Amino acid sequence: MFTILGFPAPLLFGQLLLGVINGAFYALLSLGLAVIFGMLNIVNFAHGALFMLGAFVAWGLLEYLGIGYWWALVLAPLVVGAFGIVLEKLLISRLYKLDHLYGLLLTFGLALIIEGLARNNFGSSGMPYPIPASLQGAMNLGFMFLPVYRGWVVVAALVMCLATWVVIEKTPLGATLRAATENAKLVQAFGVNVPLMITLTYAGGVALAAFAGVLAAPIYSVNPNMGANFIIVVFAVVVIGGMGSILGSVVTGFGLGVIEGLTKVFYPQASATVIFLVMIIVLLARPAGLFGRAA
Amino acid sequence: MAEPMLQVRDLNAWYGESHVLHGVDFDVGEGEVVTLLGRNGAGKTTTMKSIMGLVPRRAGSIRFRGAELVGMRPDLIARTGIGFCPEERGIFASLDVTENLMLPREVAPGGLSVAEIHTLFPNLKERARSQGTKLSGGEQQMLAIGRILRTGAKLLLLDEPTEGLAPVIVQQIGRTIREIKARGFTVLLVEQNFRFAATLADRHYVMEHGRIIDMIPNAELEARMDTLHEYLGV
Known part of the structure; x- marks a missing residue:
């Protein structure tokens, strides 16, 4: 079994794949959010x-x-x-x-109701x-x-x-x-x-x-709960990519999935927080997001 | 007597609490070029926006070819055959020149073809793939006028089409308006520059404090220049 940077390759590739899969869902979800935000401002x-x-x-x-x-x-x-x-x-x-804020409150309430009914x-x-x-x-x-x-x-x-x-x-x-x-x-x-x-x-x-x-x-x-598990990260993706940016959502979605996956290999303790770390850094450097147009 | 193409009666409009138009009355006949003159804040732009249904609240009557526009949604107003060229030109930054040109919906047969628009404004053809807002001010104005000529709308509302443009571009826009008048379009024009307006228009309405205070046929404009200067404070 060969290793990369001291980690067994199957572990690395396995996590990378998991990251790309999660990234695929981040991308699809943030894409819809971006389109909706762009048009409805909600x-x-x-x-x-x-x-x-x-x-x-x-x-x-x-x-x-x-x-x-x-x-x-x-x-x-x-x-x-x-x-x-x-x-x-x-x-x-x-x-x-x-x-x-009213749109946010309404849709948050809707989410609680829909998830509650399902539960x-x-x-x-x-x-x-x-x-x-x-x-x-x-x-x-x-x-x-x-x-x-x-x-x-x-x-x-x-x-x-x-x-x-x-x-x-x-x-x-x-x-x-x-x-x-x-x-x-x-x-x-x-x-x-x-x-x-x-x-x-x-x-x-x-x-x-x-x-x-x-x-x-x-x-x-x-x-x-499957949506609730994703949605917080997806909002981070949308913010990092730039609110309302289509390309930004897709690239950031896959990119963050991979970053998250790799973090699980190199420093598992940080895998849940790394996305928010990225978000903080991006917002400090580019407040409109990576692909956002400054207002 | 037949009803004029556009008949505005006792038009009132509000932005929130502020009452901007106080009973505007005027007519535009088919094939005419009519201007709205007046100082800044007299209500000219608001009158245009009220016709298009773009003010939060309006009352009174706006009849266009027999249809009542007060109470109608803006997209349906456009579909009765009115083309709107807003003061800020309204060129979309996320669309290229061709996309901007093709954006307004065709509302009736008889609009200009894209080739005819390119003949009127050759710059638009050269820059077809440029981002809309990368055009010069003059080119943006040509695009803003060109795109409503395509739709088949026969009444065009042009809000200060010459504002901030170089004299040579102003002349080109003047030629365009004469050309479209010759083709049977009807134009309601808001202008600050009444010398420019005088070269095109059949009649001039003067607005003040949200009302029409006078109407001057273009033939009498020279004779009544002093009165007009007084109205406009120039």
């Missing part, structure tokens, strides 16, 4: 709960209707996206004229979700074994991030979205139904979270 604290809801929808589809993983990957985002439309229309849209109905121990048959097993990469499913998660997350980036940066719809982020009133005066666009942006952002939730279901068990 820090969506319910994001983790909706990620969890995505996993629960996948689990429910399988348990009650016998609908498997691949359909869940499509249906769960649609279901959670539709739920997002209801939330935005019914509750969040009433807060646009108020301070940011009440399903307990907090979690339910297993099987890896689909076509993604079972592992590949020998020569220096380590890569479980196929984990490789798939990284690829799927990267593709989804890229697709979101292309839509926002390279299409007319994305141009309208970017313009509305800058000056929603003027865009509306150009004939664009901005309120509808805001609703659909929220739905799209939470659908991304649900997609991540389905990806996560076979790795972590489906449990009511």
Whole structure:
């Protein structure tokens, strides 16, 4: 067995892989948060709960209707996206004229309610979700074994991030979205139904979270706390990447996942705090975040 | 007599507690170029924004081609066929020139094609891929006007299109406004520079303290120059 810097290579690569996997979820979640923040000016604290809801929808589809993983990957985002439309229309849209803090409080409350309901109905121990048959097993990469499913998660997350980036940066719809982020009133005066666009942006952002939730279901068990475990780190990712920056979210998400993984090898005691250390340093040096535009 | 294209009656507007427009009345006929003149703070820009539905609160009546705009959402107002070029130009920094040009929705057939806009403003073609706000002030103004010519809107609201621009650019914008008038567009123009306005407009409304206080046909402008100077304090 060979070693790198005195650490056994399998340990190092294992943690690196774990870091990249976590990074994939950080990226997907912070991407949705960034899009929502850019357009709605709301820090969506319910994001983790909706990620969890995505996993629960996948689990429910399988348990009650016998609908498997691949359909869940499509249906769960649609279901959670539709739920997002209801939330935005019914509750969040009433807060646009108020301070940011009200949106934060409302979505935080929503997160507590959604997670509480899940805990009440399903307990907090979690339910297993099987890896689909076509993604079972592992590949020998020569220096380590890569479980196929984990490789798939990284690829799927990267593709989804890229697709979101292309839509926002390279299409007319994305141009309208970017313009509305800058000056929603003027865009509306150009004939664009901005309120509808805001609703659909929220739905799209939470659908991304649900997609991540389905990806996560076979790795972590489906449990009511799975979102809460992620969300604090994801907020740090968004702050480090720069509020509202798409590219920043993706790069920072994967980057911090790796940093976290490597810290687990070299100095495990710091692995839970290293991200916040990075956040403090970045905010001191670049208050708008790594990819943020100074206001 | 047929109703004019745009008919504003007893228009009031508020920003929070402050009551900015106090019963504005004026008409714009189809194919006319009409200016709103007045000192800073007289309510010219607010009148424009009220027509577009961009003020927090408004009352009274704004009829455009028979449709009542008070109470209508800004995107639906735009879709009745009104193009808005705001005072601050409203060029988007995160969009390139082409994206800025293509942003306003097409609301009716009969707008200028992109090729025609590029003929009017060749700079926009050369800089198609530049970031919108990297353009010079004059080019940004051309972009702001060009993008609403594309939509097929037949009434254009231009808020101080010449503000802060070099004389040669002001002339180019003047030529453009005459050209679009010749093509049958109707223009409501806010201008500080009434000498510029006099070369284009059919009629001038003078605003003061949130009201229209006078209307001067362009033919009488020379004769009434003293009165106008008094109104504008120049």
